[in-house]
Amino acid sequence: MRSIARIMRATGSLWPFYLGILICSVLTAVGSLATPFVLKFATDAVVAALNGHGESTVRIIFTFAGLYLVMQLFSTFISNYGGYLGDIMGQRMRSLLSTRYFHKLLSLPQSYFDTQLTGSVVSRLNRSIAEVTFFIKSMSNNFFSTIITTIAVLIIMFVYYWPLALLLLVIYPTYLWLTGLTSRKWQVWERDKNEHIDLAGGRFNEVISQLRVVKSFGTQARELAAFTRHFTDTVSLTKDQSRHWHRMDNFRRSALNIVFFLMYLLIFWKTLEGDFSLGDMVLMIQLMAMASQPVAMLSWIIDSAQRAIAGSREYFEVMSLPDDPRSGSVVAPTVTGTIDRVSPDGREERAPMSNSSESLPDPVITFEDVAFAYDGEQAVLQDINLAVSRGEKVAFVGESGGGKSTLMSLLQGLYIPTEGRVTVAGFDTSTSTLGQMREAMGMVFQDASLFSGTIAENIAYARPQATREEIVEAAKQANADVFVQQFADGYDSLIGERGLKLSGGQKQRIAVARAILKDAPILILDEATSALDTRSERVVQEALDRLMIGRTSLIIAHRLSTISAVDRIVTLENGRIREVGTPSELATSGGIYSELLELQMSATAADRQRLKKFGIVG
Template identity: 55%
Template structure:
């Protein structure tokens, strides 16, 4: 239960609701205890009347008043129980809000490296399971079980007053019950964690398949995906059989011990009533009180089961929360990861880094995504000056995108130094660094929502005129206005209602609106046909004016007009120079020009290794045809 206590401490701002739960439970328990005493009085009064000790008329009037008392107590208990239930529901909802917000804030503040080994659906499954099970357990506990615990303590006190051996017999239940439960818990939690793992993996794959269902259908993989999904859950069924058999075997031992103890309790009550130690009313009252103990004891197995699920789920939650955050994460995000209330966030637009030469400077930079792997880039050194256009060229996997990731601050160099505007990226706040860089990825990476929201993603307060202006420059305005809803058109998850070229033009417009001094084009026109590319390229040329631009391209025509080309060979700098110089050097760029002009299958295959399109004569700069 340490994990549950840790959850409660972490949301201590909800203490007024905790107090409300405790008070309502105390009142409910007190009202529950009224009924057995009133029934005792009514029973003794009826017995006295039947024995002729009390006149019938007097007994009837008293019994009527006692019945009214029972009605009032029951009505008050029902009302207070619902008040407590409302407080418990609100407490659980607030707790879920706070814990979910913290979890989300932590995910947003984690470094990119955390996501390299994660599946999106698994992350989502952990959120749903971990927090839902914890909050559901606490709501059930506060609404139902906690009032019973208070009743239980009160019953032990009352039975001790009447006859202490009864209390002793009742007390024996707890060490036996908890001892058997302790034997059960360790193995049970191990099985539960195994089931959670299988469900997480299945859920992660489910999210991937639904997100890429066209690919699944195109490759006729529906049966394979369904089979693998079913196998994961079949594994949970097999585990559940063993887990449940173990649990219920232990529960039979618990239940048998309780039955034996209650046998002793009932025999003592009947025996002492026969010999006159208890009146008939006392016996009935004590049987009712003892019955109140039986209910929470019977529920205890369910509570322990729910608690163990919550504990197992909370471990995943705390594992994520313990991950080291990105060193330069936004202070608001960092604060939100431990906020005791759902934070009030203020979206701020940080200023780009002040211009300083050189704008980008790599000095002997080495980086690998895992310290156990071969470095992706090794001892890379080059500079990019203000207003200069640089193209990165090399085979796929040669480190081009890694250089962009480092420039965006998604990862930190393991060796060497990377400076942006003469400032070491290790010392620059991530928000300010990323405000200095506009980027268009190979994948458009749009969000569900409207066209307007996607274009204005980097500047949500942009005016309609500003949004339309960049859409026109990106050759997107024309097709947007053909939609019935225009800029208010919903584009679906990841922009699936748009063609690939339309998605990319929206992404280019988004980068234009951000208006950052440094521009990164990571194969930005890869989804466009030749006609659309030429139109968008004109907008990109305007955008690149007086900006520092880093280009990763899939067509040589895209980089023919750059100032310098940096070629990479297996993560190392091969050559740096102008297109004209490198065209005659015999290096990678020169080879690409020859491969592009060739029609042989071997040369075309070699060209693909560099990520360049084939059979496009436009790819060859005119001077080299």
């Protein structure tokens, strides 16, 4: 129950609902307990009347039937209001836990996601939080009133006949002990099942998001077989889990049946002996029925509790991971849906950086003795020393896997250098609040990475407050306005998940428009046109050329024609800088760039293949 208590503490802001539900539970228990007493007095009164020792039988019937109706109506209305509070509390809890989970994911370092399947992360969110909130809501609607009723029944039985209360005091802890023995193995199976479900969910998300690729390679049957295998394994695990649970349940419930047999036997025996009146017997039987309800519910409560415990364990494992200390001011959710700005280090945020290039220090970007390796892997970058001046255009060239994209990831602060430091606009990417630093940066990647929604929303992603006129102007500069106007809804056209309705060239022009609208003084182009056909590339490159004017630009290019227009070229080999110079200097240096120029002039297949290793096309 520590996990449940942890959930309750984590959602302490819902205490008004907890209190309201507790009050309703107490009142519901009072109403439920009053009913057996009404039936007891009614039975005794009717028996007395039939024996000629009391008031009119008709009057007795109507009086006690009326009292019974009042108590039932009272319990009905109160329990339903408590159920209403429980429903609202459950949904607020789900909202709170979900937004906190999302908030946590947004605050984690990029390295966490390098080893996670997106679908598994989503599956864990849906399953874990759903199971936790379902249990808490169910428990609040039923559990509290049941526990209060059980305690009251024990007290009443102790007053009337203490051996009955003693038998109940024996069976409850025995039942819980037997259930605890069952629970240990049950949770192991549940954890294994959840792992299969998360892996299947992760793969499902991957396949659906890349369905064209799957169909193109004709691997539908293989993917379906792998997906089915995970769920087949869950069925096998469930068989073992359920067999164990129900085998133990036979022992638990058999012990319960024996104890209740003894209790009923005692009640009937005491009535025959004259120690109990018929009314007392009716009262005891009613209380016995009420006492048996929590035990009968216990299996269901424990079953759902175990699922909630398993889910909460996975939830809190993620929540306990350390945040990226550089995440800075993050929007933290509250129960009411409002937002609060908080800073992990408790410091006030600095004023937003101006987008003017003149406001940047010089040099704008520095790499000082930088080395980097992914967790447990061989170093990708070593001994990187480079300074980029304000307004300079620098291109990076090297074989695939040589560290170019990793260098850009360090620049964006996605990773922290293993050694050395990277500064951008005066910010150390290892220690500074990244939000401000990234305000000064615009990016266009090989993958346009659009979101579902409208064209206008995607262009304005970095500046959601932009006017429609600003959005249209950015699209025009990106050569996107022409095709946007051809859509029936223009800029309000929905483009589908990841821009499914757009061609590669159209998506890339939207990405360029997004960077233009952001108007950041530093620009990163990571093979921004490598996935396009020649005609689309020409249109997008024209937009990129306009975008780079007056900006500090870092370019990973796949055509030497674009590299020739930069101020400097940096060549990388095996994660180290080999050359730095102007295109004209490196063209005759005999190094990598010079080799690329010679290879581009060659028509042999071997030389063309060598070019591809550098990501360069002719």
